[in-house]
Amino acid sequence: MTETPVADPIRDFIAQAVEQNPVVLFMKGTPDSPRCGFSSLAVQILDHLAVDFVGVDVLQDEALRQGIKEFSDWPTIPQLYVKGEFVGGSDILREMLQAGELQTLMAEKGVLGTAAGA
Amino acid sequence: MGAVAERISRKLHDGLSPESLEVRDESAKHAGHAGARPEGETHFDVRVVAAAFAGLSRLERQRLVNGLLREELAGPVHALSLKLLAPAEA
Numbered sequence: 001m002t003e004t005p006v007a008d009p010i011r012d013f014i015a016q017a018v019e020q021n022p023v024v025l026f027m028k029g030t031p032d033s034p035r036c037g038f039s040s041l042a043v044q045i046l047d048h049l050a051v052d053f054v055g056v057d058v059l060q061d062e063a064l065r066q067g068i069k070e071f072s073d074w075p076t077i078p079q080l081y082v083k084g085e086f087v088g089g090s091d092i093l094r095e096m097l098q099a100g101e102l103q104t105l106m107a108e109k110g111v112l113g114t115a116a117g118a
Numbered sequence: 119m120g121a122v123a124e125r126i127s128r129k130l131h132d133g134l135s136p137e138s139l140e141v142r143d144e145s146a147k148h149a150g151h152a153g154a155r156p157e158g159e160t161h162f163d164v165r166v167v168a169a170a171f172a173g174l175s176r177l178e179r180q181r182l183v184n185g186l187l188r189e190e191l192a193g194p195v196h197a198l199s200l201k202l203l204a205p206a207e208a
Contacts (some may be wrong), residue, residue, distance in 0.1 A: 037148075038197065075184050075191040076198065091200050092176045 010067035018081045022111045023053035026068045027078040031055040038090040042078040045093050050113025051106055083109045119143075122159040122194050126187060133186040136168040137205055148197070160196040165203075172204040 017024050023046070029035030031043050031053070046053050058065040058077055065077070072079050072086050080087040082105065087093070096102035106112040119127070120143060127141050145158040154160050164183075171179045179202040184191060191198065 073181070075188070086177070088177055088180065092180060095176060095201075 010061075010063050011071060013064070014068055014071045017054070017056055018084050021054040022083055022109070023051055024056060024081045025053050025078055026056045026058055026081075028057070028059050030057050035059060036077070038076075039078045041090045042080060042093055045090075045097050045102070046080075048097070049103060049106055051111055052113065082106065082111060120159045122190065123162065126162060126164065126190055126195075129186050129190075130164070130166060130183065134166060134168040134170045134182075136166045136170075138165075138167040138208070140165040144199075154196070155194070159194060161199075162195060162197070163199045163201075165201040167203045167205055167208040169205055171202050172206065174204075176202075 014026075025031070025039075025042055025046065027034060027036075027039035027042060029039055034040035034043050043055070056064075056068075058068055068077065068079060069075055074086070074089065076089050078090055080089070080093060087105070088096075093102060096105070103112065119141075123141050123143050127139060130136060130139055130141075140163075142163040143159060144161045144163050145154065148154050148161045149158075166183070170182065174182070180200055183200055183202060187195070187198070
């Protein structure tokens with residue numbers, strides 16, 4: 001990045017969340033109480049793989065809801081980050097799960113839970 | 119087909135020259151949910167088979183489509199479910 005850094009608290013918050021947590025799901029609602037079918041699907045997929053993750057509820061803050069779309073250059077929510085890397089939204093998670101690719105990715109990143117088996 | 123669905127179809131058609139393209143309005147299934155509008159046309163299922171997707175990752179394919187539908191996603195479309203295939207995968 002060659003841009004001059006400017007104070008952007010939302011961007012900083014997102015960058016920090018993505019940096020400090022191995023698996024972060026930006027979602028509508030909370031993991032216990034998702035407020036959108038697509039966010040709910042993403043939570044179910046992560047639970048199925050027994051992946052520990054941090055859910056960030058973008059409905060708590062309109063600036064965060066817009067900020068994450070700009071941060072990832074991705075227009076929809078949910079959005080999954082694993083080890084600082086953007087993986088995708090619910091369509092991509094579902095397709096990757098069905099193809100066995102999500103399990104492989106999580107295993108490679110060392111974040112796959114034990115309950116899902118080998 | 120509604121006005122939004124028509125715009126989605128036209129933009130994907132122009133941008134991808136797809137072998138096949140299906141745009142389904144699923145808004146009725148989401149009536150009353152967040153993002154639903156009384157006039158509908160908020161939730162779409164889109165399936166595209168296009169040579170343009172060959173060699174691209176899932177992320178790259180969806181970024182391509184998101185770019186073509188930037189205005190719709192920023193406006194009336196609340197949810198878009200995408201299935202994007204290269205011809206060899208269809």
